[in-house]
Amino acid sequence: MSRRSAPRPTPATITLYDSPGTGSQTWVPNIWRIRFILNYKRLPYRTVWVEFPDVEATLRSISAPPSSRRADGRAVYTLPVIVDPTRNAQAPQILSNTNTIAEYLEACYPARPVFPEGSRALQTLFVHHIQDVLAKPLLPIMVPITHHQLPERTQSHFHGTSRAGTPMPVSSHPREHAWQLVKEKFDFLALVLDKNVGDGDGIVAQGHHLSYADFALCSVLLWIEQMAPHDGWARVREWNGGRWTKLRQKCQDYMDVF
Template sequence: MARSSRPMPPVITLYDSPGSGSQTWVPAIWRIRLILNYKRLPYRTVWVQFPDVEPTLRALGAPPSSRRPDGRPVYTLPVVVDPTRNPRVPQIISNTNSIAEYLESTYPARPIFPEGSRALQTLFVHYIQDVFVKPLLPIMIPASYGRLPNRSQTHFHGASAPSHPLPLSPGPERERAWQRVKMQFDFLAIVLEKNASDGDGVVAQGHHLSYADFALCAILLWIEQIAPQDGWARIRDWNGGRWARLRHRCQDYMDVL
């Protein structure tokens, strides 16, 4: 008689949006994936194309990640579902920063917010996602659109969504855009270099990876995957190769499960 198989223990589910093939690329989602891997938490990925994000998250009962000025909910990825503490009533968390806070408080081993660093890291991550990344958007958004599956590309042609952005043509305008990007990298290199006297000068906390590093590395991985020749080939050599060294520090936490 065949043995009855034991049910698999519940694991965390990360909802992600694929690029061409099942490839993770969205910086906000990369940030959470790096944290899950760093904390060595078992998880699985569910891929959701852009047209299916809102209906999928509504069906899950996920809270909106934000709200429009008129109060209407906005549903975006990543979303994490954690049934490991209570399989009957799993925790469902939206919004990248909220997910990071949840994972840190629920699974404190291998902390991403070392003691006394939470406020400064929060400011650092706010700078990365709201200031540092802005000059990249005219370059990276059109390139990212071109890597989407056909069905997701079609979604952005709908009447309720803006037309897809046009890429910058090679030439002076594109080079000026990259110069604006480099100004942000140069400034950040100066800030991080202040850790060189009591750290390695690469990671934000001096010696150990933290949430701030994962927020920045997620941007680097976005550039590497979407614009390997026009983008990453430039950036990896800027500031004495600092950004390639940071990416290397995060290398062990880039698995896609």
């Protein structure tokens, strides 16, 4: 009589909480940054999809920490969030806030670093520039476009919460003028990256090798490509001698969605 072997335990896997669009499964720039790191470091993970109206309840149910707090002390729950049971299955790490997650993954999984030695401070400034300077003129363009491509429940959610601080999907600038403002920000960034030519390829922030700064920028490119492929990405891909298309191509191997 043959003896049936006991089933092997399922290996612990990192879980990434993401929010879906309708036309593309993943689109949020801050979440793309974490997905890039997981893929680049070759860490096994799975995705749990959570629509925006369900984010707070879902994250509270897994005891995720708030990503920030309002001035009145009220907790704010946003994605991404990761749950990592691989180091301690009985007490998995649950983290929110994109930068916190990035720092954690780099510290706990140092192989294939996204913060090469001595680069953390400059990369932090680079990413801050992308978030607070380069992306700012994109908002009046991309928020309305993105809104119309989200699930219906999510659209209704944003309409209902706009008074609490979520921007309404209404553009206050003529489209062509808004794109010109965006181009000026990309032109400036191209001039900065040109300083690496000779010592690097002029495409990536660290000269030759991809890093967190590149993933932060490429996440914005993917947001444009996925949500505005014809009006947006068709413009951006031609700017600065096709530089941004080249960056996207360099990041291509790390765009898997699990």
